[in-house]
Amino acid sequence: MTPAAAPVADVVIAGAGPAGRALALACAALDLRTLLVDPRPHRPWTHTYGSWTHELPADLPTDVVAARGRGVVVAERTHQLDDEYVVLDTAALQEHLTDPAVAVRRGRAVGAVPAGAGRHPAVLLDDGTASPGRVVVDATGARQSLGRRSVTDGGPRAEQTAFGVVVDREVAARVSEDRLLFMDWRPRHGRPGWPTFLYAVPLDADRVLLEETSLARRPGLPMPELRTRLRARLRAAGLSDAEIPDDDPAAVEKVRFPVDSPRHRSPAGVVAVGAADPLVHPASGFSLATSLRLSPRIAAAIADALRGGADPAATARAARRVIRSPAAVTVHALRRRGLETLLSMPPADVPGFFDRFFTLPPAHRRAYLDARDDVTASVAAMTSLFGRLTPRLRLHLIRGTLLGAQSVRTEQQRYAPGPGS
Numbered sequence: 001m002t003p004a005a006a007p008v009a010d011v012v013i014a015g016a017g018p019a020g021r022a023l024a025l026a027c028a029a030l031d032l033r034t035l036l037v038d039p040r041p042h043r044p045w046t047h048t049y050g051s052w053t054h055e056l057p058a059d060l061p062t063d064v065v066a067a068r069g070r071g072v073v074v075a076e077r078t079h080q081l082d083d084e085y086v087v088l089d090t091a092a093l094q095e096h097l098t099d100p101a102v103a104v105r106r107g108r109a110v111g112a113v114p115a116g117a118g119r120h121p122a123v124l125l126d127d128g129t130a131s132p133g134r135v136v137v138d139a140t141g142a143r144q145s146l147g148r149r150s151v152t153d154g155g156p157r158a159e160q161t162a163f164g165v166v167v168d169r170e171v172a173a174r175v176s177e178d179r180l181l182f183m184d185w186r187p188r189h190g191r192p193g194w195p196t197f198l199y200a201v202p203l204d205a206d207r208v209l210l211e212e213t214s215l216a217r218r219p220g221l222p223m224p225e226l227r228t229r230l231r232a233r234l235r236a237a238g239l240s241d242a243e244i245p246d247d248d249p250a251a252v253e254k255v256r257f258p259v260d261s262p263r264h265r266s267p268a269g270v271v272a273v274g275a276a277d278p279l280v281h282p283a284s285g286f287s288l289a290t291s292l293r294l295s296p297r298i299a300a301a302i303a304d305a306l307r308g309g310a311d312p313a314a315t316a317r318a319a320r321r322v323i324r325s326p327a328a329v330t331v332h333a334l335r336r337r338g339l340e341t342l343l344s345m346p347p348a349d350v351p352g353f354f355d356r357f358f359t360l361p362p363a364h365r366r367a368y369l370d371a372r373d374d375v376t377a378s379v380a381a382m383t384s385l386f387g388r389l390t391p392r393l394r395l396h397l398i399r400g401t402l403l404g405a406q407s408v409r410t411e412q413q414r415y416a417p418g419p420g421s
């Protein structure tokens with residue numbers, strides 16, 4: 001029935017990152033026999049994960065939150081936001097998402113065996129073996145290791161890149177005035193070109209991450225440029241060279257991930273989650289909060305399908321319908337147009353655009369950042385934003401979004417769950 005004589009799990013998940021672990025936890029809670037496959041399944045996570053509180057599941061344990069505060073945005077004006085932003089305790093998150101009921105196998109997936117007549121789908125490993133499941137999940141992140149490749153998938157990706165250093169709170173306060181800076185667009189680094197901002201967030205009571213961030217650029221702004229800008233910005237704020245630990249690997253964070261992942265060409269019986277699924281938010285590239293929120297619903301759809309006797313392809317489709325509902329696909333298509341508008345904006349206009357964005361009432365702002373399957377709320381937020389823009393910025397938006405109506409339809413078709421993928 002399967003290529004290798006291995007036991008068949010209910011759910012086999014390739015990738016033990018946040019999305020894979022969150023789904024594994026939710027599946028195990030529903031008594032599904034779940035297997036996680038990862039080359040280094042117990043590798044301690046090191047990324048600094050942040051999120052608006054309203055994006056996170058309400059039942060996330062409080063010890064998973066390392067620090068919290070109301071965000072501040074500095075663009076043409078200073079905006080004190082109503083919303084609370086949290087920085088997660090990455091080790092506590094990893095522990096929270098680790099369930100002994102989930103089986104773990106060390107191995108690198110090199111592809112997937114599609115479900116076929118009388119054959120379970122399976123994760124193919126680089127040692128030549130396979131792990132079969134009644135449904136298979138690709139949670140390998142932006143690599144999409146189980147997706148079928150296509151010649152049209154090439155070309156540079158739009159990426160978020162950032163270079164950060166961790167410093168003591170008193171040192172950081174001389175730069176951030178002890179505020180949680182979600183974005184500080186002031187060009188204090190003195191460098192020309194694509195605009196970047198400072199992201200300054202507490203990691204705990206004593207330490208702060210100061211990160212020079214390029215929100216999105218195709219291709220991503222190079223790391224050496226970000227490092228140069230961060231150093232120049234911190235020097236301009238009065239920090240000495242000795243206070244900027246940018247050559248200490250233990251105190252440095254480097255960020256690079258795509259914000260416009262291509263369609264996941266899923267073999268039959270395979271579904272993609274987390275950063276492997278293309279529906280990551282194109283304005284931020286963030287997918288963590290969505291993964292945490294959606295996992296119980298995806299697990300429930302899988303459990304219902306399996307208990308109802310669905311075959312693997314139908315089970316994967318049931319899971320995909322949770323992730324890529326028609327409304328979610330439409331919202332994503334609109335946001336993708338928003339990303340293209342941003343990427344084509346003259347660099348000098350970008351901070352002004354965000355200045356206007358952060359004058360939106362909280363409900364509209366949240367809708368844009370968070371309402372992944374609420375078309376009405378997303379359109380209302382975009383309409384409200386349009387009304388706040390300068391004539392020049394409106395022209396950019398019209399060119400990028402409204403005249404791109406055909407492209408919105410194309411994007412919808414690209415991401416809609418078809419019969420196979």
Ligand SMILES: Cc1cc2nc3c(=O)[nH]c(=O)nc-3n(C[C@H](O)[C@H](O)[C@H](O)COP(=O)(O)OP(=O)(O)OC[C@H]3O[C@@H](n4cnc5c(N)ncnc54)[C@H](O)[C@@H]3O)c2cc1C
Nearest residue numbers: 015016017018019049050109140141145274275286287288
């Ligand atoms: C430094 C940094 C900071 C970030 N901060 C945020 C943030 O604040 N908020 C946010 O939402 N997002 C953030 N992101 C984006 C972030 O990557 C994702 O949101 C999140 O990690 C996605 O989780 P994931 O589980 O889908 O993928 P990943 O975290 O990429 O995990 C993929 C897992 O798959 C495994 N894997 C890879 N290839 C294979 C293979 N062939 N076979 C088997 N397993 C494989 C990997 O070992 C890994 O364990 C950040 C990214 C970086 C780099």
